[in-house]
Amino acid sequence: MTTERLALDDIVAIDVHAHVHRAIDAHEHEHAGSEAMGEYFGIGTMPTYTVPQLADYYRERKMMAVVFTVDSVSQSGKDPEPANEEIARLAAENSDVLIPFASIDPSRGKAGVEQARRLITEFGVRGFKFHPSAQGFYPNDRMAYPLYEVIEEHGLIALFHTGQTGVGAGQPGGGGIRLKYANPLHVDDVAVDFPGMDIILAHPSFPWQDEALSVATHKPRVYIDLSGWSPKYFPPQLVQYANTLLKHKMLFGSDFPVLTPERWMRDFDQLPIKDEVRPLILKDNAARLFGLS
Template sequence: MRYESAVDFAAIEAIDMHVHYETDTCGHHAMPQEYIDASAAYFKGGERIPSADAIAELYRGLNMAAVMFTVDARTQLGHLPNSIDDLVAAAHKNNDVLIPFGSVDPRTGEDAIVEAVRQVEELGVWGMKFHPSLQGFDPSDPQYLPLWRKVAELGVPALFHTGQNGIGAGMPGGGGIKLRYSNPLLLDDIAAEVPDLKIIMAHPSVPWQDEANSIAIHKPNVYIDLSGWRPKYFPESLVRFASNMLADKLLFATDYPLLTPEKWLTDFEELPVKDEVRPRIFKDNALKALGVK
């Protein structure tokens, strides 16, 4: 199954750039159950693993598209991810609202590069998702440069988790997850050395928000998605720059199902963001990051 988009980008009101799909039609989850349970307790949300059809129905009702993905952390977790092929098939079934990103485990070396090529060229994914803390790697390590160069060559963006981790929160030792791998400064090395790679830093990067702001302002190829935190908790510096220096770099994103679009939108309405900037955050910037315009 190769994904072909049928999203009417002119008609939709927004693109949610960060939505999780962490199971497959065989019932295999992206992570061991204890990590899923811990994240559900941390975020205190509703249904932790909705079906792709349920995700599509939600966003169809909101007149939005959604970028949907999982994370391949097989080396760190000793657990295979849910099927990317299955995810792509589910997105294609709902291709009026869902856009699939792929994922590979950088720690698998050359195999990660081969699989990234397959996912983009054969499956038709529109981007690649990485989670340095969950996958247990330093993205600035030169050994991963061939992967970043290949993703850039394939012409799709790379979405990296940054900042605080809900995954592993409350587990002994945080589930073995090391927060330092999610410092956005590690991505600045990639942005400088692979300037053709579009990088999306996922989440307000608490406790490193000033670093994230600086990178996004300095590097033309870097964006920030606004997922994982209710806007009422956004760092002050992020809100302050939203209407000016970061107006073309911020992307609407929720972290659904961990955070619902309704809660995010209600909070965002109260932020002091200029009216003329809001359409950029909701859709225009995402179209550029995705290469649609």
């Protein structure tokens, strides 16, 4: 276990997409759906990590990571586990390697907006993760706009899952998950209506990759994280844009623990990415976006 705190110069990469699936008082593999997700990604039962364990994991690799849970209470009927507050509190204790995001299901309405304000002002979260398919809403649904108003007001980041998802994959009816909500074109409206808010489109957006590239090219504060897919499966147009028009807006993300940073970076090394672009994607773009440099 590595306990020495790291400076930004020590950091070799910033992973903008890592999930916390276990509270500190929960048993390993207690996270619902860990077996199904592990099967989908071909890794067996998906391992689960607490925030301190994630901190150790990334510190040993000299990386930073954005960490969050997913609140899908409108579909699951359950509060997220671990709670946003636990993630933020423990991430603050490991601020050299962890950047806390929160997740609030837009269906929570005014209570969710109040929670967002409290998480920002009292717990120091740096952004919010939305999973439209798991939360059952279109990103441009006006129901979510009060949350976006709070995020924009505080100069924080909204991260949206886009494209197909491993959640519910292979289960009867896809576990009730509707893929239509995750078309990144719906986020284009959000970028128009909240021009002061930074937005990250998470994952190569299969089957809407061109839509994601179009939105990120057209809207100056929209970025793309490259998590959830091994880079060897990236479509050619994604690689092309990463090397050219969007080289300052592409972000390294793993989707840990279903894909490890080592696996992602090993396959990334095999892509025809320009030498001057690699450090932008792995660290520099995220450091600038998060105000670290």
